[in-house]
Amino acid sequence: MNSSAIIAENAGFCFGVKRAINLVEKSLNEFGGVYSLGPVIHNPQVVEDLRKKGVQTVDSINDIPNGSTVVIRSHGVTKSIYITAKEKGINIIDATCPFVKKPQINVEKLGESGYSVIVVGKPNHPEVIGIVSYAENVIVIDPSLENQSISDILKAGFKSEISPKSGVLKINKVGVVAQTTLKLEDFQSVVVELIPFCEELKVYNTICNATRNIQWSTRQLASKVDLMVIVGGKNSSNTNKLFDIAKSITKTAVFIEEESELDDEIINKHDTIGVSAGASTPEWIINSVYDKILKIKNKQTEETL
Amino acid sequence: MNSSAIIAENAGFCFGVKRAINLVEKSLNEFGGVYSLGPVIHNPQVVEDLRKKGVQTVDSINDIPNGSTVVIRSHGVTKSIYITAKEKGINIIDATCPFVKKPQINVEKLGESGYSVIVVGKPNHPEVIGIVSYAENVIVIDPSLENQSISDILKAGFKSEISPKSGVLKINKVGVVAQTTLKLEDFQSVVVELIPFCEELKVYNTICNATRNIQWSTRQLASKVDLMVIVGGKNSSNTNKLFDIAKSITKTAVFIEEESELDDEIINKHDTIGVSAGASTPEWIINSVYDKILKIKNKQTEETL
Numbered sequence: 001m002n003s004s005a006i007i008a009e010n011a012g013f014c015f016g017v018k019r020a021i022n023l024v025e026k027s028l029n030e031f032g033g034v035y036s037l038g039p040v041i042h043n044p045q046v047v048e049d050l051r052k053k054g055v056q057t058v059d060s061i062n063d064i065p066n067g068s069t070v071v072i073r074s075h076g077v078t079k080s081i082y083i084t085a086k087e088k089g090i091n092i093i094d095a096t097c098p099f100v101k102k103p104q105i106n107v108e109k110l111g112e113s114g115y116s117v118i119v120v121g122k123p124n125h126p127e128v129i130g131i132v133s134y135a136e137n138v139i140v141i142d143p144s145l146e147n148q149s150i151s152d153i154l155k156a157g158f159k160s161e162i163s164p165k166s167g168v169l170k171i172n173k174v175g176v177v178a179q180t181t182l183k184l185e186d187f188q189s190v191v192v193e194l195i196p197f198c199e200e201l202k203v204y205n206t207i208c209n210a211t212r213n214i215q216w217s218t219r220q221l222a223s224k225v226d227l228m229v230i231v232g233g234k235n236s237s238n239t240n241k242l243f244d245i246a247k248s249i250t251k252t253a254v255f256i257e258e259e260s261e262l263d264d265e266i267i268n269k270h271d272t273i274g275v276s277a278g279a280s281t282p283e284w285i286i287n288s289v290y291d292k293i294l295k296i297k298n299k300q301t302e303e304t305l
Numbered sequence: 306m307n308s309s310a311i312i313a314e315n316a317g318f319c320f321g322v323k324r325a326i327n328l329v330e331k332s333l334n335e336f337g338g339v340y341s342l343g344p345v346i347h348n349p350q351v352v353e354d355l356r357k358k359g360v361q362t363v364d365s366i367n368d369i370p371n372g373s374t375v376v377i378r379s380h381g382v383t384k385s386i387y388i389t390a391k392e393k394g395i396n397i398i399d400a401t402c403p404f405v406k407k408p409q410i411n412v413e414k415l416g417e418s419g420y421s422v423i424v425v426g427k428p429n430h431p432e433v434i435g436i437v438s439y440a441e442n443v444i445v446i447d448p449s450l451e452n453q454s455i456s457d458i459l460k461a462g463f464k465s466e467i468s469p470k471s472g473v474l475k476i477n478k479v480g481v482v483a484q485t486t487l488k489l490e491d492f493q494s495v496v497v498e499l500i501p502f503c504e505e506l507k508v509y510n511t512i513c514n515a516t517r518n519i520q521w522s523t524r525q526l527a528s529k530v531d532l533m534v535i536v537g538g539k540n541s542s543n544t545n546k547l548f549d550i551a552k553s554i555t556k557t558a559v560f561i562e563e564e565s566e567l568d569d570e571i572i573n574k575h576d577t578i579g580v581s582a583g584a585s586t587p588e589w590i591i592n593s594v595y596d597k598i599l600k601i602k603n604k605q606t607e608e609t610l
């Protein structure tokens with residue numbers, strides 16, 4: 001049997017996540033306990049590990065005592081959090097990923113220059129909630145929703161831009177940014193539909209390189225193997241996208257959080273297995289999944305002999 | 306037999322062409338003879354009519370005597386023409402269509418603000434040659450060419466934007482405009498492909514309403530009839546596009562310059578016939594085509610009785 005397992009290039013922690021974890025660990029050394037607004041990264045194993053070290057996860061800035069230290073995770077937060085933190089004398093360790101800062105700054109500048117702003121992404125994702133807060137005249141378009149009419153969304157979001165005479169929508173100045181973990185094709189599909197309605201459309205392709213690279217290598221690997229194993233938090237947006245990509249290319253793909261979820265039967269049914277992981281999946285989890293696959297495969301080989 | 310002929314809404318002279326013809330006639334009244342740089346509109350019948358009235362068509366500003374009057378046609382001209390005319394004391398009647406002025410001004414501003422500029426259209430079309438002259442760092446992308454690589458075109462056109470380290474193309478600031486008579490889908494298809502290569506992409510949808518409206522009504526009419534007759538100059542870009550649209554929808558479409566080219570046999574073979582015409586086709590030509598179709602149809606009915 002000619003079986004093998006391959007880990008995708010660029011799998012696992014991206015630059016922004018590594019940076020955030022480093023900042024958290026530095027802060028723990030300096031301040032002892034720190035607060036985090038929401039889990040530092042979308043990975044339950046890592047969050048549990050950090051909790052033991054002294055990171056207390058809270059949902060709201062109001063749950064953090066005055067004068068303490070809060071880590072802003074890589075997804076970033078709304079503009080108002082910075083203001084409240086300042087008012088409460090809370091010390092901020094800003095681990096917002098620099099690639100997330102970009103759309104935040106773009107949206108702020110667009111708003112200040114009188115643009116109608118569109119964020120393409122998941123409206124409920126913490127990153128998008130943060131980005132949206134940087135201007136007033138902003139709407140979110142979720143490209144994953146099917147059968148939506150861009151014209152209707154724009155008319156509902158930018159009512160004042162509809163000509164009272166003709167009822168036609170023609171927006172003077174529009175700016176559009178992307179959630180950093182968006183699939184490029186999803187961003188393109190929305191931009192294309194915006195063109196007929198905008199006099200001037202400023203497009204900021206804020207999809208980050210790390211996301212692009214891991215999506216690309218997952219696509220490459222998926223086209224060469226029989227089974228793809230995607231590893232990461234079930235609540236991780238970018239990992240879910242890798243699973244979508246894998247599913248659309250290989251015959252079979254599975255999505256697991258850790259090695260214990262691996263099903264021997266599925267592994268045994270496929271000869272070549274690819275492993276890929278989202279930006280919030282630590283190396284040790286990827287490696288443990290990889291080792292488990294090899295172990296199942298070895299057992300299978302022994303039984304066959 | 307339930308046969309009919311219908312003329313498409315918005316067929317014929319657009320706002321810019323009407324304005325240009327009016328300006329030419331006003332100038333003839335005021336100055337007697339005037340020069341035109343290239344034919345005033347892309348319609349041989351109209352050009353011949355104007356020639357008789359005193360409009361002399363020349364190819365170059367150098368063929369126009371100092372101190373005389375030149376009409377700049379609706380397509381517009383290069384920036385340098387204005388300078389040369391001023392130097393030669395040539396009086397300019399500027400009939401550049403206001404919808405063509407838009408991309409000219411956009412390209413000029415983009416160039417002044419350090420943007421790399423892309424014009425989507427036919428590189429040899431007079432309008433595009435004019436628009437391109439308004440900035441230095443400009444390339445033209447012709448969406449009708451098949452199997453072209455946008456990445457290669459950008460790399461060839463904007464060499465300095467290729468990272469010397471990685472060889473990757475990432476252009477900081479890009480602005481894109483459209484030839485006013487472009488098909489919307491062609492503009493969209495180019496913009497989509499630009500997105501991955503641009504940090505900031507400013508999209509000016511400069512396709513004019515008249516073009517959009519006649520394309521829309523041609524599409525509507527073509528879906529309801531058996532034969533489409535497209536009327537206009539063979540060298541008219543927007544009329545050629547109407548022919549493309551008609552061909553892609555009806556079973557049969559023909560492209561003629563005047564009623565004498567109508568083929569009785571084709572007319573007789575189809576029950577319902579739609580007529581549409583480009584922005585440079587005068588009403589009297591459209592009407593003469595329409596009348597001829599009715600005449601052929603009547604003859605057919607008489608012969609059948």
